[in-house]
Amino acid sequence: MTAYLITSVSVVGAAPTDLLIRDGVVAEVGPGLSAPDATVVDGAGLVALPGLVDLHTHLREPGREDAETVESGSRAAALGGYTAVCAMANTSPVADTAGVVEQVWRLGREAGLVDVQPIGAVTVGLAGERLAELGAMADSAARVRIFSDDGHCVADPKLMRRALEYVKAFDGIIAQHAEEPRLTEAPRCTRVRSPPGSA
Amino acid sequence: MIKHLLSGGDLDADTATEILDTAAEMATVAGREIKKLPALRGRTVVNLFYEDSTRTRISFEAAAKRLSADVINFSAKGSSVTKGESLKDTALTLQAMGADAVVVRHPASGAPHRLANWVDGSVVNAGDGTHEHPTQALLDAYTMRSRLGRLAGLSVAVVGDVLHSRVARSNVLLLTTLGAKVTLVGPPTLIPVDIAGALAPGTDVSYDLDSVLPNVDVVMMLRVQRERMNDSYFPSAREYARRYGLDGPRMRRLPEHAIVMHPGPMNRGMEITPEVADSRRSTIVEQVTNGVSVRMAVLYLLLGGNNR
Numbered sequence: 001m002t003a004y005l006i007t008s009v010s011v012v013g014a015a016p017t018d019l020l021i022r023d024g025v026v027a028e029v030g031p032g033l034s035a036p037d038a039t040v041v042d043g044a045g046l047v048a049l050p051g052l053v054d055l056h057t058h059l060r061e062p063g064r065e066d067a068e069t070v071e072s073g074s075r076a077a078a079l080g081g082y083t084a085v086c087a088m089a090n091t092s093p094v095a096d097t098a099g100v101v102e103q104v105w106r107l108g109r110e111a112g113l114v115d116v117q118p119i120g121a122v123t124v125g126l127a128g129e130r131l132a133e134l135g136a137m138a139d140s141a142a143r144v145r146i147f148s149d150d151g152h153c154v155a156d157p158k159l160m161r162r163a164l165e166y167v168k169a170f171d172g173i174i175a176q177h178a179e180e181p182r183l184t185e186a187p188r189c190t191r192v193r194s195p196p197g198s199a
Numbered sequence: 200m201i202k203h204l205l206s207g208g209d210l211d212a213d214t215a216t217e218i219l220d221t222a223a224e225m226a227t228v229a230g231r232e233i234k235k236l237p238a239l240r241g242r243t244v245v246n247l248f249y250e251d252s253t254r255t256r257i258s259f260e261a262a263a264k265r266l267s268a269d270v271i272n273f274s275a276k277g278s279s280v281t282k283g284e285s286l287k288d289t290a291l292t293l294q295a296m297g298a299d300a301v302v303v304r305h306p307a308s309g310a311p312h313r314l315a316n317w318v319d320g321s322v323v324n325a326g327d328g329t330h331e332h333p334t335q336a337l338l339d340a341y342t343m344r345s346r347l348g349r350l351a352g353l354s355v356a357v358v359g360d361v362l363h364s365r366v367a368r369s370n371v372l373l374l375t376t377l378g379a380k381v382t383l384v385g386p387p388t389l390i391p392v393d394i395a396g397a398l399a400p401g402t403d404v405s406y407d408l409d410s411v412l413p414n415v416d417v418v419m420m421l422r423v424q425r426e427r428m429n430d431s432y433f434p435s436a437r438e439y440a441r442r443y444g445l446d447g448p449r450m451r452r453l454p455e456h457a458i459v460m461h462p463g464p465m466n467r468g469m470e471i472t473p474e475v476a477d478s479r480r481s482t483i484v485e486q487v488t489n490g491v492s493v494r495m496a497v498l499y500l501l502l503g504g505n506n507r
Contacts, residue, residue, distance in 0.1 A: 124434075131434040135386075135442050162431040168387040169406035169442075 003027075005035050009043025012050075019048055051083025055146075055175075059085070059116070061107060062100065063092025070107035070116060077114045084115040089126065090150040096121035096132035098140035105142035120144040122163050122174060126152045131163060138170040148175035155181050200500050203315045203322045207336040207369035208398075212376050219341050221496035222489070228265060229492065238499055239268035245298040247289070248325070249275040249305045254463060254487060255325050255335075259302045262494035268502075271298070286310060290317040299502055303327075321501040329363045335462055336369035338493040340377060342482050343417055345489070346458050351378030356411050358384040358443060359421030359470050360432075362391055366462045367421060368398060375399035382415070384408050385443060388432040389423075408443055412452045419460040420445050420470045436469055446472040450480065458482050 006019040011029065018033035019026065054077060060068035070087070077085045087104050089095035095104060101118040108116020120137040124130045126149045137144040147167060154160045154176060163174050200217075201209060210218070228234055244263040248256055256272070263270045273293070280289060286305070293301060300321040303311045308328030315322040326332040344350050355374055361367045361383050371381050371394075382403040383390055395402040405411050412418065423443075425436060433439045440446075445459065453459075459471075459480045467473050476483060 131431050133434045133438045135434070135438050139442075159431050162388050165387040166433070 003038035005038040006041045006043040009048045011048045053084040057085040059087040071111040074111040074113040086117045088150045089121040098136040101142040120147045122147045122149045145172050153177045153179045205324045207333045207372035222492040225495040226492040237267050239266040242268045242299040244268045244300045245271045247273045247303045258490045294318045331369045332365040333369045336373040338490040341489045353379040353416045355417040356382045356415045357419045360389045360423045362389045371398045447474045450475045
């Protein structure tokens with residue numbers, strides 16, 4: 001049994017009070033609490049927040065373990081006050097199958113620091129052409145409910161409509177990067193400045 | 200008796216029951232050495248098919264011939280239709296030749312309804328676009344009644360591509376009239392949002408086949424065309440089969456007495472596995488046999504065979 005008593009802390013910006021936490025659950029809130037068995041943490045000047053959820057995280061694994069892993073991303077999230085992160089689908093291979101989302105989910109469980117909830121790709125390979133097996137990802141151990149092509153817009157309106165309809169079967173949602181690529185493809189007027197001293 | 204059969208919704212319970220009872224009498228003809236009745240001798244039935252069809256056309260042809268009618272088969276391919284003749288002009292031509300009944304299949308929803316305004320004879324809708332296929336619904340109802348003994352109070356799941364299915368629409372209308380309860384099951388992309396309200400209030404919709412199966416007396420699997428995949432109605436044939444296909448383990452979740460139906464032609468391995476299609480629950484072959492009896496009954500009653 002572990003207990004923490006956080007004193008004089010501002011809960012979500014309110015007036016300072018004491019916070020007693022037993023076994024990971026808020027047991028008591030109020031000024032002047034005492035608990036002899038608890039580890040006391042001085043919260044003066046600090047703000048207590050509920051665990052934050054990051055809906056758009058890049059854990060890079062599988063594929064770019066040199067940049068980030070599920071374990072290192074989980075650790076950073078936990079240190080920053082996050083208790084859950086939603087891992088974006090733009091890994092390599094792309095998280096567009098039950099196999100990949102289950103792998104990311106299992107790595108998150110093994111790291112054991114925050115809830116790692118994989119996001120599934122809407123389309124195969126984030127290519128915006130064919131629906132990925134959304135149902136298989138929803139039915140997998142990862143129980144995916146958020147689907148997104150990350151920075152790629154599902155720009156085909158009919159495909160987007162089908163995706164929105166299809167996920168109704170398992171209460172899924174589609175997170176869209178709302179940028180119609182044909183409107184943004186025209187080159188802008190750019191100028192590359194030469195370094196000082198160039199002739 | 201009604202003059203045309205255009206929609207499963209045209210029939211009230213008494214008329215539909217009369218057709219099913221007449222079909223049961225017609226079925227006894229199939230067991231005779233000479234499978235023929237003289238009821239429609241001298242009458243002309245035209246099969247006007249603007250769409251490829253094997254079983255429906257042959258079924259209507261067999262039905263008309265067993266009633267001794269003269270049968271003219273008209274298929275749009277290789278006809279004046281390819282020269283640009285309109286449906287109306289074709290209809291008037293048939294009219295001038297003295298067709299007593301026109302059995303029409305057409306890719307445009309509502310074509311048989313138009314035709315009924317142009318000809319004096321009876322029009323039977325043998326499938327129009329993604330709209331209706333009333334004789335299929337009648338033969339399905341006949342099959343359910345002969346296997347399960349009744350229609351009132353039955354719970355029927357219709358599973359698959361409801362969006363494009365004329366079989367589903369006619370079945371919802373007819374079965375509801377006859378007191379059965381229909382649940383439409385499929386991916387949300389293949390079930391129109393307003394279908395229950397538009398066809399028959401009281402029709403349920405579910406996206407979860409597994410939750411529906413333990414509570415139904417009949418499960419009717421619809422044909423799913425693989426081409427739908429290319430239009431992203433579902434991600435892959437594999438995912439479709441996994442979520443909405445009827446396989447052995449799913450079939451075993453049905454009540455002991457429940458039957459499995461399919462209007463054909465089947466995609467074995469897609470919406471139905473061979474184990475299910477060839478099981479004792481399957482009525483797929485019976486449906487074809489019953490189709491002839493039901494179409495005999497429809498032609499007989501529409502052409503006033505019972506009044507002569």
